[in-house]
Amino acid sequence: MNIGIVCYPTFGGSGVVATELGIALAKKGHNVHFITYKRPVRLESFYENIFYHEVNSMSYPLFEYEPYETALASKLVDVVKSARLDLLHVHYAIPHAAVAFTAKSILAAEGIPLPVVTTLHGTDITLVGNDRSFAPVVQFSINNSDGVTAVSEYLKVKTLNTFNIKKDIEVIYNFIDFTRFKKVDKDHFKKVLAPNGEKIIAHTSNFRKVKRVQDVIKAFSKIVKKTPALLLLIGDGPERRSLEDLCMELGLCDQIRFLGKQNAVEELLAISDLFIIPSEDESFGLAALEAMACEVPVISTNVGGLPEVNIHNKTGFLSEIGDVENMASNALSLLTDESKLSSFGQSALAQAKEFEIDKILPKYENYYQEIIQRVRSKKYNSSLIHE
Numbered sequence: 001m002n003i004g005i006v007c008y009p010t011f012g013g014s015g016v017v018a019t020e021l022g023i024a025l026a027k028k029g030h031n032v033h034f035i036t037y038k039r040p041v042r043l044e045s046f047y048e049n050i051f052y053h054e055v056n057s058m059s060y061p062l063f064e065y066e067p068y069e070t071a072l073a074s075k076l077v078d079v080v081k082s083a084r085l086d087l088l089h090v091h092y093a094i095p096h097a098a099v100a101f102t103a104k105s106i107l108a109a110e111g112i113p114l115p116v117v118t119t120l121h122g123t124d125i126t127l128v129g130n131d132r133s134f135a136p137v138v139q140f141s142i143n144n145s146d147g148v149t150a151v152s153e154y155l156k157v158k159t160l161n162t163f164n165i166k167k168d169i170e171v172i173y174n175f176i177d178f179t180r181f182k183k184v185d186k187d188h189f190k191k192v193l194a195p196n197g198e199k200i201i202a203h204t205s206n207f208r209k210v211k212r213v214q215d216v217i218k219a220f221s222k223i224v225k226k227t228p229a230l231l232l233l234i235g236d237g238p239e240r241r242s243l244e245d246l247c248m249e250l251g252l253c254d255q256i257r258f259l260g261k262q263n264a265v266e267e268l269l270a271i272s273d274l275f276i277i278p279s280e281d282e283s284f285g286l287a288a289l290e291a292m293a294c295e296v297p298v299i300s301t302n303v304g305g306l307p308e309v310n311i312h313n314k315t316g317f318l319s320e321i322g323d324v325e326n327m328a329s330n331a332l333s334l335l336t337d338e339s340k341l342s343s344f345g346q347s348a349l350a351q352a353k354e355f356e357i358d359k360i361l362p363k364y365e366n367y368y369q370e371i372i373q374r375v376r377s378k379k380y381n382s383s384l385i386h387e
C-alpha cells in the first residue's frame with residue numbers, strides 16, 4: 001500500500017507511535033509518506049521506501065500566525081496525487097483530522113477518493129479536544145473520518161461519552177518494538193551513574209502539568225529516606241523550572257538528575273530498576289510500556305488507560321492521583337526485595353509482549369484494507385455527518 005502519515009514530529013507519544021508505525025509498515029514493504037512540518041525525531045535512519053514531505057507555509061506580514069492547516073491541506077492534496085496514496089492515516093485529531101477532511105473534499109471534487117483513518121491519542125479528546133474552542137471541529141472531523149481508532153478502551157469510551165459520535169471506534173493498542181526496547185547489559189554505565197549500588201528510578205515525559213512530575217519527586221523524597229536511590233528525569237517541558245525548584249527545596253539536587261530530551265531512552269531504561277508515571281490522565285502510557293519492555297516494573301496512577309497496561313500487584317502498582325505516600329511505599333516494597341523486584345520485572349516483560357509490534361501491526365494493515373474497501377465500494381455512504 002501507499003500510505004500517508006500525518007503526525008506531530010516531536011517526542012510526544014502520538015508522534016512516536018506514528019513514526020514507529022510508519023517504519024514498521026515500510027519494513028513490511030509498504031511505501032510510507034510522512035507529511036509534517038519537521039522530520040519526525042524517531043525517524044533516524046534512511047529507508048528506501050519512506051518519504052518525507054515537509055510542510056512549508058508562506059510568511060506574509062498580514063499573518064500573525066502562519067496558516068499551517070492551509071499549507072498542510074495543500075501539501076496533502078499534492079502528495080496524494082503524486083504518490084498515489086491509497087490511504088491517509090492522521091495521528092492526533094487536532095488539527096489533523098479536520099485538515100484531512102479538507103484535503104479529502106478538494107480531491108473528491110476532482111474525482112479522487114482519499115480514505116482517511118484518524119487515530120485518537122488522548123489529549124486530543126480529554127484535555128484539548130473537549131475545549132469549546134475545538135470541540136465542534138473535533139466532533140465533525142471524527143464523524144467524517146472513514147475510520148477511527150483509539151489507543152485504549154478507556155479512550156474509546158471517553159470519546160463516545162464526550163462527543164456525539166456516529167462512527168464505530170476501533171481500539172488498536174499502542175505497540176512496542178523489542179528489537180529496540182529490551183533489557184541489555186549496561187552495567188558499566190549503571191556503575192558510573194550509581195557507583196554505590198543505588199537503585200535507579202526513572203521517569204520520562206513532556207513535563208506538562210498533566211504528568212504531575214512533582215509527585216515523582218515527592219515520592220522519591222520518601223523513598224530515598226529508606227533506601228539509597230537516584231532519580232533520572234528524562235524529557236523536558238513547561239514544568240521543568242518549578243521541578244528544579246522543588247528538588248532544591250527538598251535538598252535532593254545530588255540524587256536527582258535532569259537529563260533533558262533523550263533519543264536513546266532505551267539505554268536509560270536498561271539501567272533502571274523502577275519507573276514512575278503519576279499522571280492525572282493518560283490514555284495509554286507509552287512511556288510505561290517502554291519501561292516494561294526493558295523489564296522495569298511501573299508505579300503509576302490508576303487513571304485512564306494505565307490499568308490496561310500496568311497490572312496492579314503484578315507488573316507494578318496503581319495508586320490514586322496524588323497519593324505519593326502509597327506510591328513510595330509500593331516502590332519500597334519492590335526496591336528493598338530483590339526477588340520481588342525481579343519477578344515483577346519478568347511479569348512486566350510478559351505483559352509488554354502482549355503489545356509486541358508483530359501483534360499490533362497486522363491489526364492496522366487489516367483495518368486499512370477494510371477502510372479502503374469500504375470507501376471504494378458503492379455501499380459506502382459518503383455523505384456528510386453533521387452532528
Ligand code: GMT
Pocket residue numbers: 011012013014015017092121122123151174206208210281282283284285286287
Ligand atoms: O502525553 C502527552 O501529553 C503526549 C500525548 C501525545 O499525543 O503525544 O500522548 C498521548 O498519546 C500517547 C500515544 O498514544 C499515549 O501513550 C499517552 O497516554 C497520551 N497522553 C495522554 O493521554 C495524557
